[in-house]
Amino acid sequence: MVSKAWMLGLCLALFASIAAAAQDRGPVTNLPLPRFVSLKAAEGNARRGPSLSHRIDWIYTRRDMPLEITAEYGHWRRVRDRDGAGGWIHYSLLSGVRTVLVEQDLLPLRMRPDANAPEVARMAMGVVARMGACNRDWCELTAGGYSGWAPKTAIWGVRPDEERD
Template identity: 45%
Template sequence: MRRLFQLPVLVALLAAGFCLPASEPVHAQTAARGASGLPLPRFVSLKAQRVNLRIGPGRDYAVSWLYTRAGVPVEIIQEYDNWRRVRDADGTEGWIYQSLLSGERTAVAAPWKRNSGPDTYVQMHREARLNANVVAQLEPGVVVTMKECNGQWCKAETDGVDGWISQGEVWGAYPGEAFKN
């Protein structure tokens, strides 16, 4: 389950008199726009092989994490100047300089199933339907390149295999979101 706000942020927002109407859902990709003019939140991926995740928006802030693989999906949740506050599939948050991020969409196959047992797989189908032939079984945590999503299914590629994954089985696309890369 994904939280919209961490508790300290929610307390600060409520203290400032900000509240969301209970009757109106918050929709990703239609909410706020950041300093870049692009929607917040949004998914992107790491462009560089080595990326520092910092505790604040600047090089003077300490590094809290080092990513060592390009293509890892992250969700931009805030912008400040040329810095982007991101969250990864494990919920880790921090700041990354914008030039280290790519607009290429990637996703993680069901990261919430990582410790569910040895026979837990995400099915990649030949077509965008449950009864279509399975072309690959992905272990939870596998990173895939997203080609498109139609709101229910995402066409993805990993290790030279193309197929369709149920949109609810990936972290890297919002529920109901449709796009083409």
Template identity: 35%
Template sequence: MIRWKFLIPLVALCGMSVPAHAGDDDKVPYWASIDTDLANMRVGPGESYRIAWVYRREHLPVKIVRREGPWRLIEDPDGDKGWMRDLLLSRQRSAIVTGDGLIEMHAEGKAGSPVLWRIEPGVVGLLGNCESGWCGFDVEGHKGFVLSERLWGTGEP
């Protein structure tokens, strides 16, 4: 009988250490961004695998395709895939301008609003809410709205 006194609290403590539900953190794919100005993408999920790419672009958007322990299989805007440590990534949403030619950043999320800036392809910015084909976009403090069709990192991953 004495054994049960110790076993029941032990089982209860073990149950407390496991989350009640997995939540959105376990679902892939999802959007993320590189959270440092220097990040290595490897060919496999571990430090022993060779480095395939070195990224030097903080906030570059990436798609998380798979999880394996602390490693994430990512896809970058060019479609390249490889493994990166979760410590180098952030859930903060960002986007990169794609396509040809400049795009206009407007004061509001509609075509008739004043144009604040013109942005070239390859520019990375933090992503705000997206509604009716327009997304809030922040490029180093220059904030406005751009057409979502010219951004990689919006919509469903």
């Protein structure tokens, strides 16, 4: 026979796990939080709060810039960039197309996800590249007509544990 205290403990543990899972999802989209997206528009205003009446704190002027969504409210998404700056941006200015920011100068792109694979190109620090597949340690990047694999540690816009086909 199961005791009431044991059942209560089980219920509380289950509730805590459900609450934690709910906090990891956006209340509007039910998509994971945080998550990476890119700036769809050539310009996007990051506001202090989630409405047009809030002051503009930051203006992003680089199409395809990777941004991290940290919160949702109605049609607004709170984002931050690689430097931690950001604010609330209207969802219509964001895209699910994944891009990353190169954080290492002259980053070698490899033919395969292997440090000993032949180098196919180099990317300058600050380049915004489209992200393709990712395994545990490497991501496939495309920019300027070149495509190759780079270590996750050299780019911003992907979680360390993220894998993509």
